[in-house]
């Protein structure tokens with residue numbers, strides 16, 4: 001039953017899609033420069049070593065490109081601390 005429900009869910013929009021949907025340009029005052037290529041963010045997270053079942057604190061997640069990879073790499077929980085409240089809706093899509 002749970003398996004069937006999972007198949008019926010629409011795919012999670014990409015971080016790039018969310019930036020377009022919510023019209024969120026990167027702002028210089030927050031030193032923003034977003035990593036949107038999942039292959040790049042995956043390699044980045046791999047550098048942190050084994051995070052399976054770990055609690056991870058991420059400062060400045062932006063639209064969540066790296067946040068997604070933290071979960072893909074098995075993080076049990078992620079506490080993402082973001083200063084720019086415009087990005088909160090994009091981050092909520094991931095959780």
Ligand SMILES: C[S@@+](CC[C@H](N)C(=O)[O-])C[C@H]1O[C@@H](n2cnc3c(N)ncnc32)[C@H](O)[C@@H]1O
Pocket residue numbers: 030031032033034035036059060061062063064065066081082083084
């Ligand atoms: C260079 S961007 C990187 C965004 C994301 N990690 C990525 O790789 O796509 C830095 C992020 O940190 C956030 N930020 C800047 N100052 C911050 C602060 N004092 N506390 C929390 N987040 C902050 C910005 O709003 C931005 O989302």
